Amino acid sequence: MSRKPTPDRLVLLGSKGGPALRPGGPWPSSSLLEIGGRAIVVDCGLGVTRGLVDAGVSLKALDLIFITHLHSDHVLELGPLIHTAWTAGLATPVTVFGPPGVGHYWRRFCQSMEFDIEIRIVDEGRPDIRELVSVDEFGEGPVVEQRGLKVTALRVDHPPVTDCFALRFEHGAKSVVFSADTAFFPPLADFAEGADILVHEAVLEEGIERLVARTGNGARLREHLLASHSFAEEAGRVAGDAGVKRLVLNHLIPADEAEIAEADWIDAVRKTWIGDLTIARDGLVVELA
Secondary structure, eight states, X not given: OOOSOOOOEEEEEEOBSSSOOOTTOOOOSEEEEEEXXXXXXXXXXXXXXXXXXXXXXXXXXXXXXXXXXXXXXXXXXXXXXXXXXXXXXXXXXXXXXXXXXXXXXXXXHHHHTHHHHHHHHHHHOOOOHHHHEXXXXXXSEEEEEETTEEEEEEEOOXXXXXXXXXXXXXXXXXXXXXXXXXXXXXXXXXXXXXXXEEEEEEEOGGGHHHHHHTSTTXXXXXXXXXXXXXXXHHHHHHHHHHTOSEEEXXXXXXXXXXTOOHHHHHHHHTTTOOSEEEEOOTTEEEEOO
């Protein structure tokens, strides 16, 4: 997205882990990273479009989108975001970077919206959205390097999903790393070494039982959470080993339990991390100094 220059910043548009919504609760995963004059959307969980508008971003300037993996709380609103931007006046190219399968998602989305797309092209004189969007599927290693922006991917441990990637964004001396969804994964420390910000997913151990108690598949959900996600203390350990400047706990599980407050997250992560710390909430802005 090209906009008038603004300070480099990270905006946490959606801060909860998992796709479910509950009254008064936060939205699923999405972030806005503004760095080096580029505005980059990272993951497109439900609510990303409203989050971008609330952050002051013009949808018709949509430019770069990155998807870490194809779980619904990271990709569900990818198509609707681009389509809504198109109806808002988007007429310039958009590139979507994502794991294998994201191109299939985009093609199927366009097929599902074929009636609307075709009629708006004819009736409203819009460019063909299918020709505006290019999809670049990536694996581990270098993803893209353009206009001073460098993006690298690291495959992390998020069973049963195999194509799940942490992302490192660098521009000049600034760097931001997103862990994606992952179990405790020590190689992530080397990947995030010296980053200005590490955005790391987090589970609060004492919140797991409360979460599984209100779901119909509690036992299987517990098994998934323990095998595929990181406790807050483990995120702190990665941040310490990486020597990052700030740790941002995001993709919080659980994120909508009344009995769990920000202080509980802080107490958990302070067992392993004594540096600068941010606990995510929807709309929170973290400046890149």
